[in-house]
Amino acid sequence: MKKRFYSKEFKSEAVRLSYQRENIKELADELGVKVDRIYRWRKLDSEDGVSKKASKPPSSQIDNQEVKELRKALKDAQLELEILKKAVHIFSKSDGKSINS
Structure with a gap:
């Protein structure tokens, strides 16, 4: 061989x-x-x-970075949800009313 x-x-x-x-x-x-x-x-x-x-970065350092990114994504999603809830509330108030009246 x-x-x-x-x-x-x-x-x-x-x-x-x-x-x-x-x-x-x-x-x-x-x-x-x-x-x-x-x-x-x-x-x-x-x-x-x-x-x-x-x-090679320690796994705890990688985990910390991932946690930070996930927290930011969660915060953005919660803000978006809050904005959508307010928009639904505003549009539901004007239901049945004409915009021109």
Whole structure:
């Protein structure tokens, strides 16, 4: 069997993806490499002091940003609903009355 060699770019991309994905086995299957090889690349990468894991924002930071966005969307939706309720109230008052009279 022929020994396979992987480029530095391939290895670094595999390491980066391994930190983004939860299931490394699936990633290894997609890339056509063994799982232990990805773990070995990760170890070598962290020993070099160029760990990609540090560049990934913590999940709590992502969650906080998402909460802020959802709160803003909720506030906008509540404001829109309030405006529509007022409009319905105004138009329901003028029911039965002619605009020209």
